[in-house]
Amino acid sequence: MACFETAPPDRRADPDDAAADPVLAVEGLSHRFGTRAVLDDVSFGVPAGRFTALLGLNGAGKTTLFSLITRIYNTRRGNIRVFGFDMRRHPAQALARIGVVFQQPTLDPDLTVLQNLRYHGGLHGLASADIEARAGEELARIGLAERADERVRTLSGGQRRRVEIARALLHRPSLLLLDEPTVGLDIELRRQVLDHVHALCRERGLAVLWATHLIDEVLDGDGVVVLHLGRVLAAGLVEEVRAATGSAALGQAFARLTGRGGPE
Numbered sequence: 001m002a003c004f005e006t007a008p009p010d011r012r013a014d015p016d017d018a019a020a021d022p023v024l025a026v027e028g029l030s031h032r033f034g035t036r037a038v039l040d041d042v043s044f045g046v047p048a049g050r051f052t053a054l055l056g057l058n059g060a061g062k063t064t065l066f067s068l069i070t071r072i073y074n075t076r077r078g079n080i081r082v083f084g085f086d087m088r089r090h091p092a093q094a095l096a097r098i099g100v101v102f103q104q105p106t107l108d109p110d111l112t113v114l115q116n117l118r119y120h121g122g123l124h125g126l127a128s129a130d131i132e133a134r135a136g137e138e139l140a141r142i143g144l145a146e147r148a149d150e151r152v153r154t155l156s157g158g159q160r161r162r163v164e165i166a167r168a169l170l171h172r173p174s175l176l177l178l179d180e181p182t183v184g185l186d187i188e189l190r191r192q193v194l195d196h197v198h199a200l201c202r203e204r205g206l207a208v209l210w211a212t213h214l215i216d217e218v219l220d221g222d223g224v225v226v227l228h229l230g231r232v233l234a235a236g237l238v239e240e241v242r243a244a245t246g247s248a249a250l251g252q253a254f255a256r257l258t259g260r261g262g263p264e
């Protein structure tokens, strides 16, 4: 895509420094609904190739944060940069680098798998030939190439989730956001989706932000941002957060940080 050829304006001149910039940088972000403050001075980064869990109980502010990153809501206080592009000043460039899997399924069950992918590719302005090639590639990757011409309603919940991930990757984003993507899936399907997204980080260098309230979805080696009542209580690698709180397990670290029982 043409916009990928333009150097991000906020990146530093030294390529070594630029490479060290996180793909997603959130700085001093606050948000209110009326008089109710739901995010308070939130800052963290997600580097390339890192699976980062946004861990918080219901009502922590995870979906609100995603809505600000995807510009469903405008940012009034604080900054969001994606691949160096400031969301306020260069929203088109920033949004072009984001893929999103929403909490609620958004595939059209009456369209085929391929038709759903084509529709998304068209919205992103991809050429037909690119859409066909990339859709074939992504579906092969998730083992669903044979099902391309079947209606989505014939797929299992786990297969649909993987198609949503494939669709979110069609425009080759640098950052993938997933908002509680395993809701409604059984343990085996949850594990498959989680493994698939970890593989995308490893093999494609994708930066991932995965919102969850399920502690067992966060593994050693992952990044974690503990969000509680709109505030970041800890951010870093899982082992760093455990060490900083003197905890043997992440659930214990979460309980110590929040003063509440850990998520499931």
Ligand SMILES: Nc1ncnc2c1ncn2[C@@H]1O[C@H](COP(=O)(O)OP(=O)(O)OP(=O)(O)O)[C@@H](O)[C@H]1O
Binding pocket: 033, 038, 056, 057, 058, 059, 060, 061, 062, 063, 064, 065, 213
């Ligand atoms: N449109 C809105 N208007 C007013 N309050 C809202 C709105 N959206 C969310 N809130 C409130 O903001 C707070 C954070 O909600 P949010 O949905 O961001 O949390 P969450 O961590 O995603 O929770 P869940 O896991 O339950 O989805 C909650 O107290 C919620 O009631």
